[in-house]
Amino acid sequence: MVDRVLVTGGTGKTGALVAQQLTARGVEPRIATRNATMPEQVRFEWGDVASHRTALEGVDAIYLVAPTDRTDHLTVMRPLLEQAVAQGVAQLVLLSASSIDEGGPMMGEVHGWLNANAPRWTILRPSWFMQNFVTQHLPSIINEGCIYSATKHGRIPFIDAADIAAVAVEALVDPVFGSGERILTGPEALSYDEVADRITAVAQRPVHHCRLSVEQLARRYAGFGIPEGYADTLARMDDAISYGSEDRTTTEVEQITGRMPTKLTAFLAAHREAYQGRQSG
Structure with missing residues (x-):
């Protein structure tokens, strides 16, 4: 059972919605942010490895949003990913994009790393x-x-970002949600x-x-x-x-959430x- 989820990008377009929907499902969101001022927030910076340990305490799953101020995503995200896998985090869900294939630039490199190293992982590849x-x-x-x-x-x-968040929450909390990529439209x-x-x-x-x-x-x-x-x-x-x-359009949102996008x-x-x-x- 998933009790606590680390939400990176927790104040962004999808992250804030993921946190809200997790709370509605009775799951505690731990919102990672540079300036933690609320009880549900934890101080976190991608470039500050020391902040990762506290952020990962008691975490069962992670919603991963790559930093927006740089493009070498795997380089900056790898320390957290390695630590999460080492401590047995059950599920890693990455927000990528429909335009970025596995092994491609930016999130595509992270996609490839998760496929090779994480026991359970989901790549969300939404359109615009x-x-x-x-x-x-x-x-x-x-x-x-x-x-x-x-x-x-x-x-x-x-x-709609709310539809992306709904899929993300299912991937985060469903213990049998299969690894792989999902093209969301x-x-x-x-x-x-x-x-x-x-x-x-x-x-x-x-x-x-x-x-x-x-x-x-x-x-x-x-x-x-x-x-x-x-x-x-x-x-x-x-x-x-x-x-x-x-x-193109896909039926992933409807199939996973049970409702039309x-x-x-x-x-x-x-x-x-x-x-x-x-x-x-």
Whole structure:
């Protein structure tokens, strides 16, 4: 039985939801954070190996979210992974991405390590988050009526982070959940033109898909302070989407959770207030 789960990235898009859903299931989430101020939090830094021991005390499973400020994920995550396996943590669940295969860059290397070394492991490979339309895309939607991308007509099966969290919780607490990767998607693949039409209907203001070249998008990301190499990697993911890399849907969310994944129209309606007013930046 799983009684305590270490949740890295516990204040992020999926981590916070995983913690909430674990609590609802009667499982204690131990939320790893640099600045632990609440009883359920524990001080943790990927680069501070000394913090790992306390974070792992009494832990039965771990939800792993890679650090977002670097790309050498296996290098920085390996000490925690090795310690967790050595002390017999029952299940390791990694948040990766549908665009990153085992052995690929960033989380792909961690995926490969878990497959080779962990007794029980699950890799969650979701498509792009619906939450992006109320976070990173929101300023340009409100201030310019634009969603910028280099995806052209490419389609993406956007997924609600709450659905990812629901799958993660099942993987964390179910003692017979099998090792392997799970490709997670929403129920429909949509182009950014179609997304813009749906936001227009909800926001009651015109929103368009404003198309950029890969080079223009990389420069846009770099202008937000993203390192040049990482900005180029992100922009090239859009290029892959334009050739159909994300144009698929799976039934994993329904099969694992017993309910259909959220539709984008329902997500946007629930976040209608986000599109009111203007934002700076």
